[in-house]
Amino acid sequence: MTDLSGEATLSTEPVSRVIQLSDTHLMREPGGVLVGIDTDRSLAAVCRLIGQQPAIDALLLTGDLAGDESESAYSRLRDSLAALQVPSFWLPGNHDAPQRQYAGFETHFKRHIRCPHWDILMLNTQRPGEVAGCLADAELAFLKAAVDHSLVNHRPVLVATHHPLAGVGCQWLDEQVVRNGAEALSILEPLGARAVVISGHVHQESSQVHNGVRCFTVPSTCVQFAPGSQQFKVDDQSPGCRLIELYEDGHFETRILRVDDESFPADRLSTGYA
Numbered sequence: 001m002t003d004l005s006g007e008a009t010l011s012t013e014p015v016s017r018v019i020q021l022s023d024t025h026l027m028r029e030p031g032g033v034l035v036g037i038d039t040d041r042s043l044a045a046v047c048r049l050i051g052q053q054p055a056i057d058a059l060l061l062t063g064d065l066a067g068d069e070s071e072s073a074y075s076r077l078r079d080s081l082a083a084l085q086v087p088s089f090w091l092p093g094n095h096d097a098p099q100r101q102y103a104g105f106e107t108h109f110k111r112h113i114r115c116p117h118w119d120i121l122m123l124n125t126q127r128p129g130e131v132a133g134c135l136a137d138a139e140l141a142f143l144k145a146a147v148d149h150s151l152v153n154h155r156p157v158l159v160a161t162h163h164p165l166a167g168v169g170c171q172w173l174d175e176q177v178v179r180n181g182a183e184a185l186s187i188l189e190p191l192g193a194r195a196v197v198i199s200g201h202v203h204q205e206s207s208q209v210h211n212g213v214r215c216f217t218v219p220s221t222c223v224q225f226a227p228g229s230q231q232f233k234v235d236d237q238s239p240g241c242r243l244i245e246l247y248e249d250g251h252f253e254t255r256i257l258r259v260d261d262e263s264f265p266a267d268r269l270s271t272g273y274a
């Protein structure tokens with residue numbers, strides 16, 4: 001997996017409108033299935049939904065892009081998103097290929113995205129061979145430097161990760177969050193309301209405040225997991241994504257968008273996913 005590196009600058013209206021997509025889990029073959037759901041088809045439905053929105057400035061993909069580490073899955077992901085004609089920025093999840101490099105990844109795996117009034121920071125929480133998340137020293141150092149910069153230039157930050165920095169109230173998933181997430185939250189604490197964290201991995205919507213920082217998770221573009229569950233349990237909500245509007249004065253607004261023109265029933269007899 002290519003490291004997150006480099007910067008991109010977005011020229012947007014004073015309000016930057018970004019969409020978070022997560023846990024697309026595309027398989028090696030088109031039409032591959034996860035917990036009973038064709039992940040290409042559910043991604044296509046979410047892209048259709050995005051295409052119906054007013055203009056979007058960027059897509060942020062927060063990991064578990066491919067379900068089985070195949071190059072074909074990443075190529076199909078790129079093709080699926082291309083139709084939206086919006087720049088897309090990706091970071092890896094625990095299911096993504098940690099050791100492989102694919103042509104064209106550099107375009108997507110950016111470290112820092114500059115909007116007119118906000119900075120978007122992409123962090124890697126993946127630890128090869130592990131399901132749970134962890135921030136390496138280099139990730140924490142990058143975050144600390146960015147926060148120090150923000151305290152000086154007063155530009156608010158949107159931080160994107162795959163694993164959440166803290167639990168969301170599902171015992172089986174809370175064992176997999178970033179194990180040193182408290183350290184990242186304490187780094188962000190001086191920014192308070194001028195920092196926002198968006199994460200994936202848990203395949204469900206959540207909104208919490210930790211150390212004075214708003215932290216959100218997002219539905220997957222395929223199977224959903226049931227909020228409040230002690231162990232693996234699917235949910236019957238539709239695939240979706242998160243819209244985030246970043247305002248010039250430092251405030252933001254966000255809401256979940258869900259597919260409503262096609263149904264994607266999950267296999268309720270499934271006892272887990274690899």
Ligand SMILES: [Fe+2]
Nearest residue numbers: 064093094201
């Ligand atoms: Fe994940």
